Amino acid sequence: MTPEIISPSHEIPHDLRPTLAALCEVAAQLSRMIALGPLGGALDANVGSNTDGDIQKALDVIADASFVTALKDTGVRWYASEEKDDVIEINGDGTLALAIDPLDGSSNIDANVSIGTIFGIQPAADTGEETFLRDGTHLIASGYFIYGPQTLLAVTFGAGVRHFVLSPDTNTFIEAPRPDAIPETASEFAINASNYRHWSRPIRAYIDDCIAGAEGPRGRNFNMRWVASLVAETHRIMSRGGIFLYPSDGRDGYQHGRLRLVYECAPIAFLVEQAGGKATTGIHRILDITPDSLHARVPFVFGTAEKVDRVSVYHDLPDQEVSALFGDRGLFRA
Numbered sequence: 001m002t003p004e005i006i007s008p009s010h011e012i013p014h015d016l017r018p019t020l021a022a023l024c025e026v027a028a029q030l031s032r033m034i035a036l037g038p039l040g041g042a043l044d045a046n047v048g049s050n051t052d053g054d055i056q057k058a059l060d061v062i063a064d065a066s067f068v069t070a071l072k073d074t075g076v077r078w079y080a081s082e083e084k085d086d087v088i089e090i091n092g093d094g095t096l097a098l099a100i101d102p103l104d105g106s107s108n109i110d111a112n113v114s115i116g117t118i119f120g121i122q123p124a125a126d127t128g129e130e131t132f133l134r135d136g137t138h139l140i141a142s143g144y145f146i147y148g149p150q151t152l153l154a155v156t157f158g159a160g161v162r163h164f165v166l167s168p169d170t171n172t173f174i175e176a177p178r179p180d181a182i183p184e185t186a187s188e189f190a191i192n193a194s195n196y197r198h199w200s201r202p203i204r205a206y207i208d209d210c211i212a213g214a215e216g217p218r219g220r221n222f223n224m225r226w227v228a229s230l231v232a233e234t235h236r237i238m239s240r241g242g243i244f245l246y247p248s249d250g251r252d253g254y255q256h257g258r259l260r261l262v263y264e265c266a267p268i269a270f271l272v273e274q275a276g277g278k279a280t281t282g283i284h285r286i287l288d289i290t291p292d293s294l295h296a297r298v299p300f301v302f303g304t305a306e307k308v309d310r311v312s313v314y315h316d317l318p319d320q321e322v323s324a325l326f327g328d329r330g331l332f333r334a
């Protein structure tokens with residue numbers, strides 16, 4: 001049964017409804033499959049590798065194939081997925097293009113930790129390449145499904161962010177209240193700290209100053225979170241604030257970070273901006289970046305505007321002043 005989307009407050013844009021309904025239908029199926037875990041088969045089994053060399057899990061491939069099938073009769077012409085080398089044409093008469101990370105947080109499938117789906121929608125241009133190799137200001141909608149204690153859709157159509165929770169009782173996505181904007185109070189940062197030794201000096205200095213806590217230049221204590229599911233970090237930050245960083249680092253293949261611009265960073269950036277936050281590479285606004293390839297990676301920093309701006313200040317400072325941030329005369333000591 002196709003899940004219905006119940007929206008008491010505002011309507012969903014007419015031309016996007018079939019696409020959104022198809023995404024919700026697959027999300028509800030995936031949610032059931034994920035809830036069954038090992039009872040439904042080995043969803044975490046390695047079944048191959050994608051164009052980036054990432055291991056593909058069974059659930060990555062199932063999710064990708066299910067979205068392609070469900071989108072056939074919607075207005076989607078071009079489909080770009082983390083799990084496919086190239087753009088595919090789904091419906092020659094369609095006027096929309098959809099970029100998708102069908103299953104985000106694959107490394108958590110076996111651990112019963114929240115995982116998700118990320119998508120961005122824009123008008124279709126004449127070719128798939130022409131469509132997706134444009135900057136993120138072309139997005140007309142983006143969102144994520146989080147498969148966690150609740151299955152929830154967060155979506156923007158360019159006028160704020162809306163939340164829909166999948167009711168297990170009725171199999172409908174029902175609109176739920178959400179904060180008007182990302183709360184500014186949280187003192188939480190999210191970064192994979194095991195990569196500390198590979199980071200650039202500004203990123204190390206920013207995190208060092210957070211860790212220094214009340215005795216350091218920031219003059220207050222911070223907490224750290226790292227779920228390793230981008231959707232889960234995004235949902236936490238959208239709900240209670242904070243900052244996320246996946247910077248570039250010195251490891252082979254990480255000179256542009258880990259996350260992909262077209263189907264991870266740009267859709268999340270659109271949502272974050274619609275919730276009053278900022279999303280950058282640490283320096284440049286994500287939505288202004290034109291990808292040079294479908295699977296291009298980009299350093300990714302997002303969260304409350306004040307926190308994201310602060311990261312860019314660390315990049316602006318000459319080396320000796322970044323060091324000064326550690327000391328008593330630190331720039332940020334009150």
Ligand SMILES: O=P(O)(O)OC[C@H]1O[C@](O)(COP(=O)(O)O)[C@@H](O)[C@@H]1O
Pocket residue numbers: 054082101103104105106107192228229230231258
């Ligand atoms: O394992 P790392 O290096 O901390 O990376 C974690 C990041 O990788 C991702 O899992 C990448 O997404 P996929 O699972 O879709 O490949 C993000 O969800 C997460 O933020």
Ligand SMILES: [Mg+2]
Pocket residue numbers: 101103104105230264
């Ligand atoms: Mg992902």
Ligand SMILES: [Mg+2]
Pocket residue numbers: 060082101102103104105106
């Ligand atoms: Mg993925």
